[in-house]
Amino acid sequence: xxxxxxxxxxxxxxxxxxxxxxxxxxxxxxxxxxxxxxxxxxxxxxxxxxxxxxxxxxxxxxxxxxxxxxxxxxxxxxxxxxxxxxxxxxxxxxxxxxxxxxxxxxxxxxxxxxxxxxxxxxxxxxxxxxxxxxxxxxxxxxxxxxxxxxxxxxxxxxxxxxxxxxxxxxxxxxxxxxxxxxxxxxxxxxxxxxxxxxxxxxxxxxxxxxxxxxxxxxxxxxxxxxxxxxxxxxxxxxxxxxxxxxxxxxxxxxxxxxxxxxxxxxxxxxxxxxxxxxxxxxxxxxxxxxxxxxxxxxxxxxxxxxxxxxxxxxxxxxxxxx
Amino acid sequence: xxxxxxxxxxxxxxxxxxxxxxxxxxxxxxxxxxxxxxxxxxxxxxxxxxxxxxxxxxxxxxxxxxxxxxxxxxxxxxxxxxxxxxxxxxxxxxxxxxxxxxxxxxxxxxxxxxxxxxxxxxxxxxxxxxxxxxxxxxxxxxxxxxxxxxxxxxxxxxxxxxxxxxxxxxxxxxxxxxxxxxxxxxxxxxxxxxxxxxxxxxxxxxxxxxxxxxxxxxxxxxxxxxxxxxxxxxxxxxxxxxxxxxxxxxxxxxxxxxxxxxxxxxxxxxxxxxxxxxxxxxxxxxxxxxxxxxxxxxxxxxxxxxxxxxxxxxxxxxxxxxxxxxxxxxxxxxxxxxxxxxxxxxxxxxxxxxxxxxxxxxxxxxxxxxxxxxxxxxxxxxxxxxxxxxxxxxxxxxxxxxxxxxxxxxxxxxxxxxxxxxxxxxxxxxxxxxxxxxxxxxxxxxxxxxxxxxxxxxxxxxxxxxxxxxxxxxxxxxxxxxxxxxxxxxxxxxxxxxxxxxxxxxxxxxxxxxxxxxxxxxxxxxxxxxxxxxxxxxxxxxxxxxxxxxxxxxxxxxxxxxxxxxxxxxxxxxxxxxxxxxxxxxxxxxxxxx
Numbered sequence: 001x002x003x004x005x006x007x008x009x010x011x012x013x014x015x016x017x018x019x020x021x022x023x024x025x026x027x028x029x030x031x032x033x034x035x036x037x038x039x040x041x042x043x044x045x046x047x048x049x050x051x052x053x054x055x056x057x058x059x060x061x062x063x064x065x066x067x068x069x070x071x072x073x074x075x076x077x078x079x080x081x082x083x084x085x086x087x088x089x090x091x092x093x094x095x096x097x098x099x100x101x102x103x104x105x106x107x108x109x110x111x112x113x114x115x116x117x118x119x120x121x122x123x124x125x126x127x128x129x130x131x132x133x134x135x136x137x138x139x140x141x142x143x144x145x146x147x148x149x150x151x152x153x154x155x156x157x158x159x160x161x162x163x164x165x166x167x168x169x170x171x172x173x174x175x176x177x178x179x180x181x182x183x184x185x186x187x188x189x190x191x192x193x194x195x196x197x198x199x200x201x202x203x204x205x206x207x208x209x210x211x212x213x214x215x216x217x218x219x220x221x222x223x224x225x226x227x228x229x230x231x232x233x234x235x236x237x238x239x240x241x242x243x244x245x246x247x248x249x250x251x252x253x254x255x256x257x258x259x260x261x262x263x264x265x266x267x268x269x270x271x272x273x274x275x276x277x278x279x280x281x282x283x284x285x286x287x288x289x290x291x292x293x294x295x296x297x298x299x300x301x302x303x304x305x306x307x308x309x310x311x312x313x314x315x316x317x318x319x320x321x322x
Numbered sequence: 323x324x325x326x327x328x329x330x331x332x333x334x335x336x337x338x339x340x341x342x343x344x345x346x347x348x349x350x351x352x353x354x355x356x357x358x359x360x361x362x363x364x365x366x367x368x369x370x371x372x373x374x375x376x377x378x379x380x381x382x383x384x385x386x387x388x389x390x391x392x393x394x395x396x397x398x399x400x401x402x403x404x405x406x407x408x409x410x411x412x413x414x415x416x417x418x419x420x421x422x423x424x425x426x427x428x429x430x431x432x433x434x435x436x437x438x439x440x441x442x443x444x445x446x447x448x449x450x451x452x453x454x455x456x457x458x459x460x461x462x463x464x465x466x467x468x469x470x471x472x473x474x475x476x477x478x479x480x481x482x483x484x485x486x487x488x489x490x491x492x493x494x495x496x497x498x499x500x501x502x503x504x505x506x507x508x509x510x511x512x513x514x515x516x517x518x519x520x521x522x523x524x525x526x527x528x529x530x531x532x533x534x535x536x537x538x539x540x541x542x543x544x545x546x547x548x549x550x551x552x553x554x555x556x557x558x559x560x561x562x563x564x565x566x567x568x569x570x571x572x573x574x575x576x577x578x579x580x581x582x583x584x585x586x587x588x589x590x591x592x593x594x595x596x597x598x599x600x601x602x603x604x605x606x607x608x609x610x611x612x613x614x615x616x617x618x619x620x621x622x623x624x625x626x627x628x629x630x631x632x633x634x635x636x637x638x639x640x641x642x643x644x645x646x647x648x649x650x651x652x653x654x655x656x657x658x659x660x661x662x663x664x665x666x667x668x669x670x671x672x673x674x675x676x677x678x679x680x681x682x683x684x685x686x687x688x689x690x691x692x693x694x695x696x697x698x699x700x701x702x703x704x705x706x707x708x709x710x711x712x713x714x715x716x717x718x719x720x721x722x723x724x725x726x727x728x729x730x731x732x733x734x735x736x737x738x739x740x741x742x743x744x745x746x747x748x749x750x751x752x753x754x755x756x757x758x759x760x761x762x763x764x765x766x767x768x769x770x771x772x773x774x775x776x777x778x779x780x781x782x783x784x785x786x787x788x789x790x791x792x793x794x795x796x797x798x799x800x801x802x803x804x805x806x807x808x809x810x811x812x813x814x815x816x817x818x819x820x821x822x823x824x825x826x827x828x829x830x831x832x833x834x835x836x837x838x839x840x841x842x843x844x845x846x847x848x849x850x851x852x853x854x855x856x857x858x859x860x861x862x863x864x865x866x867x868x869x870x871x872x873x874x875x876x877x878x879x880x881x882x883x884x885x886x887x888x889x890x891x892x893x894x895x896x897x898x899x900x901x902x903x904x905x906x907x908x909x910x911x912x913x914x915x916x
Contacts, residue, residue: 034782038739043376047774047783049452084377085525086369086506092525151556159560166557166566172528172548173357267553272527276553280366280526283709285739 005313013306020298024291025070029063035083035285057083057287070291079295080288084280089292092277097259097296099169100266100273103189104258107196112251114197115204116244122205123212123243124235135209142202147264150195154268157191164191167270192269196262200254207250212243245315249308256304260297355545356872358845360859361567363552370523371509372489373451379549379571382860383529386547386867387514388489389538391420391439391471396865397853399653399761401484405434405515405538409483413474415806418483422469427536428492429512429519436471439463441493443473449501456765457487478804480811481762486863490515517542517868527551543871544845562587562839569840569848571860575639581839588842591641591835592850592857595652596758598712599830600628600720602751607775607789609748614693614700619680621826625666626673627723630831637715642832647823649833650763650815652862653852658816666829673727684728691728702751704731707738713754720754745787746776755787756834761862763815764803770822771796788827795821836860845870 036054045053054060058069058080073080079089118138122131141149158166165171169188170181215221216239224238259274266275274293281289362379369375372384393404406420426434440463446454447461460476475482492513499507512520517539518531529549535541550567552558555574562570563584573581573589582589602621603611614620630644646660681694690699704721707713714735721731731752736744744750759766768774772791776784798818805811822828836857840848847869851861858866 033737033739034742035739037742037782040376041738041742043452045452046455047785049450049455050783051780053452084366084368086371086374087508087525096526154554154557154560158557159564162564166561166564167552167554168527168550170527172530172550173355173359173546175355268557270527270551270553270557272524276526279553 006310009306009309009313013302016302017299020302021071021074021295024294024298025067027294028285028287028290033285035059035287038285039083074295079292082281082289083286084289089288092289093274093292093296096272096274096277098273099271100259100262100275103192103266103271103273104196104262106189107193107200107262108251108254108258110193110197111200112204112247112254115201116208116247118201118205119208119247120212120235120240123209123216126209126213134205138202138205141198142200142206144199145264146195146199146262147268149199150192150265150268153191153195164188167268169272189271192262192265192271195265195269199265203254204247204250208243208247211246212239215239215243218242248315249312252304252308252311255307256301259300260293356543357546357548358544358569358870359548359550359567360569360571361550361552361558361561362571362860363555363558366526366551367523367529367549369508370520370529371505371507372491373446373453374505375453378860379529382549382864382867383520383531384489385864386516386518386531387520388491389515390488390490391422391485392483393865394484394486394761394851394863396849396851396869398655399486399852399862401486404486405439405490411483415478415482416476417472417474419466419470419472420483420485422471423538424469426515426538428494429514429534429536430492431536432492432494432513433468434490434492434515435468436465437468438493439471439490440465441497442488442490445496445504446488449504451505454488457481457485478806480802480804480806480808481764484762486761518544518547521546539868542868547867559839562841565841565843568844569838569859571836571838571857573837573839575641575837578639578641578837578839586841586843587839588848590838590840590850590858592838592861593643593652593654593833593835593855594758594857594861595649595654596756596834596836597645597649597830598716598754598756598832598834599648599828600752600754601788602827602829603748604788604790604825604827605748606772606791607748607784607786608746608778608781611748611751612700612702613698614682615702615751617680618826619676620682620700621829622666623673623676623680623727624724624729625826625829626669626676627727627729628666628720628829628831629668629723631668633716633719634832636719637712638832638834641837642834645830645833647819648766648828648830650759650766650819651761652759652856653761654855656763656812656815658819660823666826670723670726677727682728689725689728690730699730700728701730701732704733705741705744705750705753706733706735707741707753707755708735709737716754743782745789746781746784748776748789767799767802767815767818770828771799790822790825790827792821792825842873844873846873847871 036050036057036059040050040053058066077090079093081087082089082092085092115138118134122134125131154166158164165188169185171184174184221234221238224234260278262271262273263275263278265271266273267279270276274296277289278293280286281293366377367375367379367383368377370380370383372380372388390404391406392401392409394400395402405422405426407423409418409420411418420439422434422436422439428434443458443461443463445451446458460479462474462476464472464474466472473482473485495511495513496504496507510520510523514520514534515537517534517537519534520529521532522530528551531547533542533545552561555572556577558567558570559573559577559581561567562581578589581587602615602624605611605616610616634640634642634644645657646665647658649657677691682691682700684691685696686692690701692699704717706717717731717733721733724731741753741755745753757766769785770788770790771786772793774784774786775789775791776782795818798814798821802811802814802818805814838857838859840858847866848858849865849869850856850858851863851865
């Protein structure tokens with residue numbers, strides 16, 4: 001890959017990020033609202049105290065002045081203080097990122113691996129019962145809204161059968177530490193992870209299946225068979241590697257959405273991640289928190305898109321010469 | 323690698339994990355600790371700093387942690403001894419001398435003295451601490467000796483001798499901060515004087531409190547209180563039914579009937595004076611409403627065309643009660659009695675007659691009345707808060723009834739934080755919203771003074787959301803504010819509320835309770851505040867936490883993962899890995915063999 005190609009892509013990504021930073025500020029201020037009045041409605045506050053709060057929240061002065069202050073701070077990576085927790089937005093986001101990365105990361109990984117396997121099986125035995133069964137199943141879970149699927153699993157496994165806790169990340173009354181605590185968390189993560197895995201599964205399975213079907217029509221597979229290779233060898237060494245290309249991009253792009261990917265599921269299972277944080281911030285509205293979250297979400301997408309583009313350029317030389 | 327077999331193996335692992343989880347759920351740990359778990363939803367804790375935190379759940383962390391000089395009785399909010407065992411009045415009711423109990427200690431062992439009390443009151447006044455200012459604005463505290471503190475008010479203050487909202491903070495911790503730093507302090511030191519102190523706060527997840535061994539009434543028989551946050555109300559109800567939690571706050575109304583008939587669970591409609599009203603722009607603000615609304619006969623007709631009982635039955639699912647006037651306090655004594663003959667009964671014929679007699683006729687036959695003498699139709703803007711569950715159905719009923727009396731409502735849907743500025747600018751005819759009052763009626767009553775209406779230089783700073791201005795009301799407000807005789811003060815307050823009601827600008831229609839439920843199998847001693855009608859938790863001074871005891875022979879806490887289950891999971895995991903390994907190996911050796 002040429003240096004120019006990489007520089008061009010990186011600069012384009014940075015430009016997008018700059019646009020997002022500016023856009024974020026106005027996005028939450030398009031509709032006129034008053035977070036201070038809303039958050040403190042019915043509280044024993046004098047009008048002077050409310051004025052003071054607005055100064056503190058950076059809501060005084062004109063939109064232009066507020067924007068300049070916001071830019072200065074954002075450039076210094078200071079995302080401000082949350083209206084609701086009174087703590088720096090940065091530390092709240094940092095703290096809540098890990099449960100999300102764990103949950104969505106594990107689910108993405110599982111759904112990618114399982115989805116690819118299902119896609120291979122379905123394509124290789126196309127129009128068999130196995131194909132119809134797996135494709136039908138993944139299509140069904142893929143087309144269900146994730147919050148609905150989540151509620152179904154919650155009602156079945158947590159409420160009716162009682163095998164899993166109904167929400168949260170740890171058993172709040174347990175004293176467990178170390179490995180026991182880890183298992184406690186895994187126990188809590190099982191249902192949300194299962195929901196997300198099932199929800200993402202279909203995408204990978206379908207892409208892998210159709211990609212492999214395309215590859216299977218290629219002449220070099222006929223040649224491979226003509227050489228006398230066994231079916232398994234043809235599939236594993238000749239068909240699958242070539243069919244994986246679109247899946248690789250899909251994985252890279254989807255990793256960009258790991259941080260923001262599970263708002264509904266986190267809300268259903270009270271999973272204390274970034275999705276839940278967004279959900280709570282919207283209620284204020286907690287403007288600094290929303291700005292911070294949207295910045296992080298967009299930055300993740302931009303970064304992984306850049307990775308996907310570079311990766312694609314590496315895997316497929318046609319891209320970088322265009 | 324055979325994908326089909328790998329898939330089969332992996333599916334087996336999932337099934338195995340499910341099975342193990344079932345085993346894990348069947349067992350539960352012995353529960354050496356007594357843990358009270360309270361589930362709550364919809365609002366989260368913000369900061370646990372008692373100076374600046376504002377969300378409702380925060381108070382239930384401060385109340386058990388920071389005892390107050392006087393407390394509010396569970397029954398009727400009467401002032402009862404707290405850290406102070408007695409007090410004496412002097413200076414015509416402006417000065418109170420409190421005698422603190424002997425041997426008071428903070429949870430960290432430091433002595434709690436009059437100096438902590440004076441520190442809290444004086445710093446709060448000087449720096450106008452957000453949550454304290456309304457109570458200490460006119461107060462000065464003076465240390466007489468370690469156990470005696472003298473509090474003087476610069477004006478007659480009917481709230482005294484009550485100091486039940488002034489959480490006394492440990493000076494040896496809070497004294498370190500200056501005026502700015504003190505509002506930013508995370509308040510995670512866990513030092514308090516009440517029965518429980520903060521142990522751990524995980525934003526968005528839970529708050530844990532542990533028992534305070536130095537509590538002056540003696541250590542409570544509960545080791546820990548956990549407030550657990552749910553974002554999914556149905557999951558919270560399920561957790562209560564399963565016994566994962568002992569009590570739930572903000573139970574969805576659909577679940578109340580079921581919980582009420584479940585053995586071992588008590589559903590509570592906790593009335594705290596919260597109410598819902600339909601407000602009409604009274605026109606004293608920045609913009610006038612539709613001219614017809616300035617005619618008291620039109621407002622009266624509207625009042626007779628709103629069926630309060632139907633709104634409660636259909637929209638609030640029967641959870642709530644009809645109210646004729648604003649409720650300024652959770653204590654029902656502050657609400658005046660309205661004779662049956664004077665009530666705004668639901669009577670569409672009467673409403674139509676009032677409008678007919680006043681000359682509002684439908685001259686063009688389109689079903690909407692016009693101003694007397696023709697002209698502008700009676701079409702009013704009505705704001706619906708899109709983030710409220712009840713605002714939309716209420717608006718549907720109300721606009722239906724208005725149609726029947728020849729009034730058209732132009733419904734506009736906005737978010738609460740957007741409605742705020744709209745009201746300030748006076749850019750509305752009607753809206754539906756609500757309030758929850760403090761115990762002392764002063765605050766709620768203060769909102770309807772003339773000087774609380776938004777002004778042109780900043781239309782977002784206001785409290786008077788009806789844009790209603792009545793010099794007679796303002797005069798009464800000032801009188802009740804300094805009236806030290808409770809009965810006389812109550813009479814003034816009742817007159818104020820009748821004035822507001824007679825104007826028909828603020829049509830209060832329902833008392834809206836807090837919906838809660840608790841289990842009876844593990845703890846007893848749940849206290850309603852006020853007696854019989856109030857909530858058991860998240861009430862004004864939540865006396866429940868000072869009173870709960872475990873039921874004899876009960877086990878505590880939801881089922882955690884037992885050691886057996888952990889071993890089971892490890893075994894399953896190893897089995898799973900082995901299974902995968904086996905299939906992979908078998909395939910490759912087979913290939914080599916061939």
